[in-house]
Amino acid sequence: MLKRVTRLLPLSALALAGAVQGQTLEVDLGIPRLQVAEYHKPYVALWVAREDNSVAANLAVLYDVELKDEEGEKWLKDMRQWWRRSGRSLDMPIDGLSGATKGPGEHRLVFSDRVADLAPGEYRLMVEAAREVGGREMLEVPFQWPPQKTLEAAASGDEELATVKLILAP
Amino acid sequence: MKKTLAIVAAALTAASVTLPVSAHRAWILPVATVLSSDDPWVSFDAAISNDIFHPDYHAMRLDGVQAIGPDGQPVELQNSHSGKHRSNFDLNLAQPGTYKVYSASAGLSARWETADGERKFWPGRGERPDPEGFKKNVPMDGKNLQITQGSRRLETFVTAGAPSTTALKASNVGLELVPVTHPNDLYAGEAATFTFLIDGEPAVGAEVAVIPGGSRYRDAQAEIKLSSDDKGQVSIDWPQAGMYFLEAEYSDDRAEAPATSRRGTYTATFEVLPL
Structure with missing residues (x-):
């Protein structure tokens, strides 16, 4: 079976798509710089959870998409909450969901298509990171959809994630 | 090595497979139970020991150990080896879903x-x-x-991708566990429910003990004792994440002639993940 991997669309393209579609959900993903002997960029899953923990939308799954024989998929289960709620039922890689890992720093991710079908309601942005020979950490940021006004909400991690900021605009 | 599994019941009555009779505990321990990727492998230890999951007594003979895949078909154990204190083998989870590794006998x-x-x-x-x-x-x-009329069964479960239930179907011979909660979907802080069956009927009043692994690093067994209800069910609250050993015993006098009593033992290894 031929499997194609495309990186997440460039931000400009996504932002443009969002502008056409309407509401966007933006995430500033903070990956901490760690002083460790052996550093690998973390695997990170971002998704939107309903109040009952079911998955309303997968946003991005950042992992070693370039490894041969899809080796990188072996560790997807380490994002264990995402794996349970969604990952284990998916056939990765998935175009537009699978993306390459990101190094230390702040990364702006903009989603529009993936949230276009979100029904109005209460949700949580879930961000789960797992690092090879490192730890695992999960953050959540509650929000209401669609946004009534501009919202910026954030959560900060202690180990594998720095600050994760959610930005919504009506 | 006999690997056919054509009719489980026939294999069971023939009892080509007998678990070791011992006061010690027999167990099969997977190194992981929840796996990702298209073609994962998982390794197992199998031994008979006093301390749960601490191989210090006898390797388990593997000629009675079988595996069944998500499609209900037998899966071959690979790289089998028996050492002094434990046996090992690998399973290639070539198709997504749940696999059961077991050893069973009845007679x-x-x-x-x-x-x-x-x-x-x-x-x-x-x-x-x-x-x-x-x-x-x-x-x-x-x-x-x-x-x-006696039965012994020893099991463990591993899943590639999403859990499935075909491999978990009861053979309706002896004491068995069937899931209400899937055995590869267990989390600390979430209660799990299992149903015990004796010859395919609810096993009411089965005595169940659940013991967390790692007993050699603590003073007490930390056993959770339960008894199955009138539906044959028990609900288990896992106190923390880790590997667990479960043993269940059931007996009654509702045996088929010429037997006057029936008795079943069931043991299994479960992995409980942190939420």
């Missing part, structure tokens, strides 16, 4: 006394409890003859 056993009061039992050590042997060796007019 009749008997005790009686001779005319001059000597106690006899069958099957003897190393003897197969097959129907022919029973006919040949057990005197149906023996003094104080007691015939027991």
Whole structure:
């Protein structure tokens, strides 16, 4: 079976798509710089959870998409909450969901298509990171959809994630 | 090595497979139970020991250990090896879904006394409890003859991708566990419910003990004792994440003739993940 991997669309393209579609959900993903002997960029899953923990939308799954024989998929289960709620039922890689890992720093991710079908309601942005020979950490940021006004909400991690900021605009 | 699994019941009555009779605990321990990727492999240890999951006594013989895949078909154990204290093998989870690794036996056993009061039992050590042997060796007019229909089953489960249930179907022979909660979907802080069956019917009042692994690093067994309800169910609250050993025993006098009682033991290894 031929499997194609495309990186997440460039931000400009996504932002443009969002502008056409309407509401966007933006995430500033903070990956901490760690002083460790052996550093690998973390695997990170971002998704939107309903109040009952079911998955309303997968946003991005950042992992070693370039490894041969899809080796990188072996560790997807380490994002264990995402794996349970969604990952284990998916056939990765998935175009537009699978993306390459990101190094230390702040990364702006903009989603529009993936949230276009979100029904109005209460949700949580879930961000789960797992690092090879490192730890695992999960953050959540509650929000209401669609946004009534501009919202910026954030959560900060202690180990594998720095600050994760959610930005919504009506 | 016999690998056919055509009719589980036939294999069971033939009892080509007998678990070691011992006060020690027999267990099969997967290194992981929840796996991702298209073609994962998982390794197992199998041993008989006092401390749960601490191989210090006998390797388990693997000729009675079988695996069944998500499609209900047998899956071959690979790279099997028996060392001094433990056996190992690998399983290639070539298709997504849940695999069951198990060893099971069932058959009749008997005790009686001779005319001059000597106690006899069958099957003897190393003897197969097959129907022919029973006919040949057990005197149906023996003094104080007691015939027991017994079963032993030892299991563990691993899943590639999403959990599935085909491999978890009961054989309806002896004491078995069927899921309400999937055995590869267990989390600390979430109660899990399992149903025990005896010959396919709810096993009411089965005595169940659940012991967290790592007992050699603590003072107490930390056993959770439960009894199955009138639906044969138990609900288990896992106190923390880790590997767990479960043992269940059931007996009653509702055996099929010529047996006068039936008894089943069931043991399994479960992995409980942190939420």
